[in-house]
Amino acid sequence: MKKEDVPQQGGLNAGAREVSYAVDSNGRYILESSVGWEAKNIALSQAWEEIVDQLRDVIAAIKAGKKSPLAYYMVKSQMDPALLAQYCGIARWRVKRHLKPAVFAKLSDSDLTPYAELLGVSVERLRTVPDEPPLTEFDHSEKENS
Amino acid sequence: MKIDFPHRQFAHCESGVTANLFNYHGLPCSEAMAFGIGAGLFFAYAPFIKINFLPLTTYRTAPGSIFKKTTRRLGIKVARRKYRDPKVAEAELDQLLQSGRPVGAQTGVFWLPFFPPAYRFHFNGHNLIVIGKEGDDYLISDPIFEETVRCSAADLLKARFAKGALAPKGKIYSIEKMPERVDLPEAIEAGIREVCRTMLKTPLPMVGVRGIRLLARQLAKWPEKLGEKQTILHLGHVIRMQEEIGTGGGGFRFIYAAFLQEAAEVLQNDKLIGLSQRCTEVGDLWRDFALTASRVCKGRETVQDSFDGLAAQLYQCADREEALFTDLRAAIGR
Incomplete structure (x- = not known):
C-alpha cells in the first residue's frame, strides 16, 4: 500500500485514529495515520446491526412472555449463558433458569445483585426492558462523518 | 505516581x-522489528474455535507469543x-x-472504557502497558491510541479478569534485566x-x-451451506479479523514487509528488499x-459467482x- 492510498474514510471509531503501514515515494515503509476504511466500516457496522437484530428478537420474546428481562441484558453485553455464568460466579444451569420469566419473577434483589454489578446497572433496571434497542449507543457514524 | 514513559502509537x-x-529499557526497537523477531505473522482458519459465535480466522500467532519470543531471542529477562x-493481582501491579517499573498486561477489550464503543467486543488478547496510578485511575500506554489514556481501577481489574476464550487471568509481565549486548x-x-x-510446513490443514x-x-x-444471513456474517467476520484495529x-x-525492509539493512542482505516488496504486494x-x-x-449478494471470485x-x-516464504527461507539460508 502506498502512502497516498491509505484510506481516510471515517466511520465507527469515534474520532480515534489508528496508524497503517504504507510505502512512501522512496519505497520506504512509514506509519501513516488513518481515520478508517470503507471495507472495515461495512464489516463492523454489520456486526452491530446483527446485535441490534438480536436485541429486537429478544425484546419481542420477553414481551411474549417467553424469556425474562435478564435475556435482554445478556444479549446486550454479547454474552451467552455460559459466559454470563462464568462472569457472575453462578452455575450455568441457574443462569439458564433465571432466563425463564416465571423463575425470574421470584428472584430477590440479592439474587440479582451479581448480574447488576457485572453489567453496571441497578437491580430495578434489570427488571425492566426498553421497547426498542438503544441504537444510539452503538451507532456513532453520524457524529464522525463530519 | 507516573513513570516517565515515552508513548509511541503503533498499529498492533x-x-x-x-x-x-524495549525502548524504555534502553533498546531502540521498531514495532515491525518486534513483530518480525517474535515471528508474529501467521495464518489459521479454525472453524471449531468461535469468536463472537463465528469461526476463528487469524493472521497472527497466539496472544503473548510475540513478547515471549522476542525476549527469548534477544536474551531479555522477563517477570511474568x-x-x-x-x-x-491489583496489589502486585501497584507494587x-x-x-518504578512499567508493566505490560493482557486484558479483555470489552471492559476498557477508552475504546470506541463500536470496537468493544469480547476479545481477550489485548495488550497494554500500565505506566502509573493517580488516585483511583491507572495511566495506560496503549500503543494503538495516539495518546496515553486513563482507566479506573475497577474497569482495569474487570478487563484483566475477563472471562471466556483466551481469558487473561490477570496476566502481567515486565522486563527484569536487559542483556549486556544483543545479537x-x-x-x-x-x-x-x-x-x-509455520506458513509452509505445519502438518495441519488449517494452518499456514x-x-x-x-x-x-x-x-x-x-x-x-449457511443461508444468506449467516454467510454474510461469516464473511464480515473474516474482514474484521484481517483489517480491524491492530493489524x-x-x-x-504490511507490518511484515516493513520488518523485511529493516532486516535487509541489519543483515546486509539485498534479497530481502525484493522480498519486502513482494510481501507488500x-x-x-x-x-x-x-x-x-x-x-x-x-450488496448482500450471496450469489455463487461472487463467492467463487x-x-x-x-x-x-x-x-x-x-x-514468497519459500524464497524467503532460501534467502536466509539453512
Whole structure:
C-alpha cells in the first residue's frame, strides 16, 4: 500500500485514529495515520446491526412472555449463558433458569445483585426492558462523518 | 505516581507493547522489528474455535507469543505472573508501579472504557502497558491510541479478569534485566525461519498456506451451506479479523514487509528488499479481497459467482505467499 492510498474514510471509531503501514515515494515503509476504511466500516457496522437484530428478537420474546428481562441484558453485553455464568460466579444451569420469566419473577434483589454489578446497572433496571434497542449507543457514524 | 514513559502509537497492540517496553529499557526497537523477531505473522482458519459465535480466522500467532519470543531471542529477562485472586493481582501491579517499573498486561477489550464503543467486543488478547496510578485511575500506554489514556481501577481489574476464550487471568509481565549486548542478526534470522516454517510446513490443514486454501474451499460453499444471513456474517467476520484495529492493514502483511525492509539493512542482505516488496504486494492482494468481500456484504449478494471470485482471490494469496516464504527461507539460508 502506498502512502497516498491509505484510506481516510471515517466511520465507527469515534474520532480515534489508528496508524497503517504504507510505502512512501522512496519505497520506504512509514506509519501513516488513518481515520478508517470503507471495507472495515461495512464489516463492523454489520456486526452491530446483527446485535441490534438480536436485541429486537429478544425484546419481542420477553414481551411474549417467553424469556425474562435478564435475556435482554445478556444479549446486550454479547454474552451467552455460559459466559454470563462464568462472569457472575453462578452455575450455568441457574443462569439458564433465571432466563425463564416465571423463575425470574421470584428472584430477590440479592439474587440479582451479581448480574447488576457485572453489567453496571441497578437491580430495578434489570427488571425492566426498553421497547426498542438503544441504537444510539452503538451507532456513532453520524457524529464522525463530519 | 507516573513513570516517565515515552508513548509511541503503533498499529498492533502486542508488538507495539513489546517495542515500547524495549525502548524504555534502553533498546531502540521498531514495532515491525518486534513483530518480525517474535515471528508474529501467521495464518489459521479454525472453524471449531468461535469468536463472537463465528469461526476463528487469524493472521497472527497466539496472544503473548510475540513478547515471549522476542525476549527469548534477544536474551531479555522477563517477570511474568498470572493470578487467581483479583485483589492480589491489583496489589502486585501497584507494587511494581511503585518500584518504578512499567508493566505490560493482557486484558479483555470489552471492559476498557477508552475504546470506541463500536470496537468493544469480547476479545481477550489485548495488550497494554500500565505506566502509573493517580488516585483511583491507572495511566495506560496503549500503543494503538495516539495518546496515553486513563482507566479506573475497577474497569482495569474487570478487563484483566475477563472471562471466556483466551481469558487473561490477570496476566502481567515486565522486563527484569536487559542483556549486556544483543545479537540482532541472529534473532532476526530465527524469527524469519520460524515464520517460513509455520506458513509452509505445519502438518495441519488449517494452518499456514494450507489454511488459506482451506478457507478458500470452505468459503465457496458458504452460500449453499449457511443461508444468506449467516454467510454474510461469516464473511464480515473474516474482514474484521484481517483489517480491524491492530493489524496494520492486510492482515499484518504490511507490518511484515516493513520488518523485511529493516532486516535487509541489519543483515546486509539485498534479497530481502525484493522480498519486502513482494510481501507488500501480497498485503495489497489481501486488501483487494477485503474490499471485494465488504462489497458483497453491503450488496448482500450471496450469489455463487461472487463467492467463487472471492475464493479465487484467496487461492491467489495462498500461491503468492507460498512462493514468497519459500524464497524467503532460501534467502536466509539453512
